[in-house]
Amino acid sequence: MTGSPAANPSAADLPERLAKHTVRYSDHGSVNWDDLTPMMQHYVAIKEEHPHALLLYRVGDFFETFFQDAITIARELELVLTSKDAGKAIGRVPLAGIPHHALDRYCTALVEKGFAIAICDQVEDPALAQGLVKREVTRVMTPGTVLEEGMLSASRNNFLAAVVMAADHWGLAYADVSTGEFFTTQSRSLKQLTQEVMRLQPAETLVPTNAPDIITLLRPGEPSEHLPDCLPRQFCYTLRPQAPFTQSEARQRLLQRFRLRSLEGLGCEHLPLAVRAAGGLLEYLEDTQKSMQVPLQSLATYTLSEYLVIDHQTRRNLEITQTARDSTFHGSLLWALDRTVTAMGSRALRRWLLQPLLDIEAIQARQDTLEDLVQDGNLRQILQQRLKQIYDLERLAGRAGSGTANARDLVALADSFARLPELAALVASAQSAYLKALQMVPPELEQLGQVLRSHLVDTPPLYLNEGNLIRDGVNDKLDSLRQQVAGDQQWIANLEAVERQRSGIATLKVGFNKAFGYYISISRAKAEQAPADYIRKQTLTNEERYITPELKEREARVFNLQAEIHSLEYDIFVQLRQQVGQHTDCIRRVAQAVAAVDVLCGLAEVAVYQGYCRPHMGQHRQIAIEAGRHPVVEQLLPTGFFVPNATALGADQSTGSGQALAGTQPRSSPDPDLIILTGPNASGKSCYLRQVGLIQLMAQVGSFVPAQAASLGICDRIFTRVGAVDDLATGQSTFMVEMNETANILNHASEHSLVLLDEIGRGTATFDGLSIAWAVAEHLASDIRACTIFATHYHELNELSGILDNVANYQVTVKEMPDQIIFLHQVRPGGADRSYGIEAGRLAGLPPSVIRRAKQVMHQIEQHSKIAVGLRRGSRPKSSPHKPSDDTVAEPVEQLGIFDA
Structure with a gap:
């Protein structure tokens, strides 16, 4: 059987298996079409139309592949590779197939591996066909265009993106065909494009190329000279011809699709690259989905400046959606905050975390709703109970609009519509914006739900051609046909008793099987008594x-x-599905309101049980956090084990409106712009850095934050530089990666940015690293004046606080015992002068002999070597930080007296 899995097939076995079947041709392009059988001629003709896709060709109960496609799916799906006779002159060619009922399962595996699939199905009844059964490609399935529920992750979007570049400008469009979201933007800087693609993590990205007649899907990591260097190689890319991405064709396609006379209303009339990307994406959907219309929402134009900018390095270091070490969901910020009960809410929370807000009013609107849900626990719990009963409206509407929904999908929609009035009643007296959005249930959806419930049975079958979909009383003709069937079936049911009496054979039976139909069974011993x-x-x-x-x-x-x-x-069902499809936009608007409330209910749940506070947000630079905690680490530790710490950064220098750290005396001067944070390894410096970044991010999402109190300004960007990572693929060392990331920070940070640096300069020689760390810290404090926490083991950097007024020293404290140290994980004023690295090595399990020898060497170094760091008195005025003059920069290090051995 062609679809049976092999016992232990491997790629290495393929040549032997081909030889076993005496295959002469493994490439369809090498055969003479005239020598092929009619069916194989048809297969090859369709394959020529879809060279970039694996062609699944319906033959009876199987979808079969031939030639090179058969070899590919046999290898990728671990199927038996066999062969088929393709004609006298051709002989046998490779063959591998899958059962038609398992199509979704195998397609899921292929799409996840980055393949495109063209599905060529029978479009006429084989019993009525004369000659070759008519077959057509009904759909091209690619990583970015899947709609099937089993092929999608419920908790994240599946984006199809398109990119157009011209010099240093670029346009980007992306859509999720399963939820209908459709966005476009245009900007400068190819680095911004890289970061936006990394944020989206698209399943597939379209790139127009000048190469003639090229339509190619590149799997992750597959090289191509047609792919721009700025596009990350870990994603799937489809190279497309330029024509659909031209300004005139793309613009016309958008106008026709949305029935407009101008693109002004979409906000992209004067964004030519954004228009080209969006139009090219639409053309690709039309090309791959054939006659199926993908119901996209109206195109929305956005700008990168609308949201807090978080680059890929920061997302990785802050572990927003997955951990940095092993890329798992468990242990990420999303894991810690996700208490949503619907798939729509889970996707929305991910989007919110990756695009925090800059608009204080929008942030406060979310906070107001959170406040209501935190204070009214009964409302929150009942809302979540009702939300659990609502299905994924976004994707159900998408499948209905595209004509792929089954009866169970429509029943799920009807059940969900029935919950909407209950939600509206629960929030009838609410005043916050997000709860008020649920107060009005569109009457057309209530009516549509009643129609669906009155027409469809409660538990319809999965397949639409099996019947038992529609209730009695819906259609007079249907009722009449059913009555006729019931009469004949009753006659057959009574036949056994009638024939037993007529024949006198008490053991006579009436039976049925699919192959034979109805029959009368008599034992061999009584066969002579048969009428x-x-x-x-x-x-x-x-x-x-x-x-x-x-x-x-x-x-x-x-x-x-x-x-x-x-x-x-x-x-009748198709008519119902079309009726639902006409309300796709309305359903999705309701879905967005439901998803937002689901997110806020979940955030309120976390806030209540984890003891979060509502941060005060303002248009200032200040970051004042009292008893702040890391939102993930505190959930991973036993209750009460996490040690909270305060943070005070960036108060207005002119007003001196700084706040003291908890447990310390108020500073006579404003809070610093830059903190030099020192302390032992494993004492919690990196955790402290990340917790400040996550609290700021959560606040701009609109969430409550893990702290006793917080007053935060609006940050335009958050930067983190944490950890040591090689980039072997591009030949960059740990230190070079560190310098690249540091350069990116210094070139893009502003006074409204939050910068979190850990161990700058540790990847090179001590003096080199210390010099770089000093200069970086000085530049951030004097020239950029960004709110910065600079964690380091270069204790010499503590000298900066004596030179620059907006720099302060803090340390993570320890308690020294005669034979060990105890990490207190408390951040306090003052700089540390030891890192306890040898003690950390002992805790890690270094052999005792190594520890003893390390202490001896350290003692010798301390006796014979001294590094005293400090700018020459008077070379940098202490009264106020300033940008060094050209003369100062030109002075040699020895003359400045920074290093003295």
């Missing part, structure tokens, strides 16, 4: 099977009527 009008049809070991003309007449009538019933039920 004369019985027609023998089958002889078995212990019985004889008969039919009668009347039985076969009734059987034929039942089968014909059932086929007519199934066809009529399908027609």
